[in-house]
Amino acid sequence: KAGVTQTPRYLIKTRGQQVTLSCSPISGHRSVSWYQQTPGQGLQFLFEYFSETQRNKGNFPGRFSGRQFSNSRSEMNVSTLELGDSALYLCASNSGGPNSGELFFGEGSRLTVL
Amino acid sequence: DQQVKQNSPSLSVQEGRISILNCDYTNSMFDYFLWYKKYPAEGPTFLISISSIKDKNEDGRFTVFLNKSAKHLSLHIVPSQPGDSAVYFCAASGRTGFQKLVFGTGTRLLVSP
Numbered sequence: 001k002a003g004v005t006q007t008p009r010y011l012i013k014t015r016g017q018q019v020t021l022s023c024s025p026i027s028g029h030r031s032v033s034w035y036q037q038t039p040g041q042g043l044q045f046l047f048e049y050f051s052e053t054q055r056n057k058g059n060f061p062g063r064f065s066g067r068q069f070s071n072s073r074s075e076m077n078v079s080t081l082e083l084g085d086s087a088l089y090l091c092a093s094n095s096g097g098p099n100s101g102e103l104f105f106g107e108g109s110r111l112t113v114l
Numbered sequence: 115d116q117q118v119k120q121n122s123p124s125l126s127v128q129e130g131r132i133s134i135l136n137c138d139y140t141n142s143m144f145d146y147f148l149w150y151k152k153y154p155a156e157g158p159t160f161l162i163s164i165s166s167i168k169d170k171n172e173d174g175r176f177t178v179f180l181n182k183s184a185k186h187l188s189l190h191i192v193p194s195q196p197g198d199s200a201v202y203f204c205a206a207s208g209r210t211g212f213q214k215l216v217f218g219t220g221t222r223l224l225v226s227p
Binding site: 004031033035040041042043044045048050055056058090092094096102103104105106107108 | 118120148150155156157158159160163203205213214215216217218219220
């Protein structure tokens with residue numbers, strides 16, 4: 001069974017640009033969550049999508065957005081990039097139910113903003 | 115504010131000895147607690163979890179203890195192996211499920227032969 005796949009793995013952008021990251025969950029998983037990992041901050045929850053709807057949201061500005069498609073694949077977008085957006089962005093999936101068990105994480109997309 | 119805290123950024127242990135990783139939390143509404151392990155260039159992988167109605171959960175060499183009155187949990191690894199060297203994250207969730215986890219900042223464990 002294929003794991004969570006994230007693309008691209010690495011990317012470099014400059015301030016003011018925007019970026020789109022992609023995540024393909026494990027087959028059969030309907031929930032996709034996004035996390036930002038920065039040094040000293042651990043993993044911080046961005047948002048979660050379930051059945052194409054945003055179900056949970058973290059405390060990030062509106063520059064961070066996402067969506068989910070009917071095949072459960074998800075994208076997240078960051079507009080007007082700032083230096084502080086440099087981080088590892090992790091996507092995770094599970095079945096999405098209340099007893100859905102642990103999250104399965106992808107390897108992440110490492111974004112560097114210059 | 116940091117609702118889940120791992121106050122030790124790093125821990126060094128000799129192979130065969132016990133590793134104890136600690137985690138404190140402030141939100142009494144948390145219902146489940148989980149430990150994830152992360153190797154460089156890989157995503158976090160689930161290790162073990164514990165429900166707030168229990169005080170101990172064991173899985174092979176890994177045991178998690180929960181002290182609700184102290185809002186403290188710990189992960190014990192016995193015996194420690196060099197392959198256990200990784201960053202360990204403590205995480206907590208409410209009753210809505212594991213989709214929205216609150217993570218600590220991680221503890222880097224180094225197990226030397």
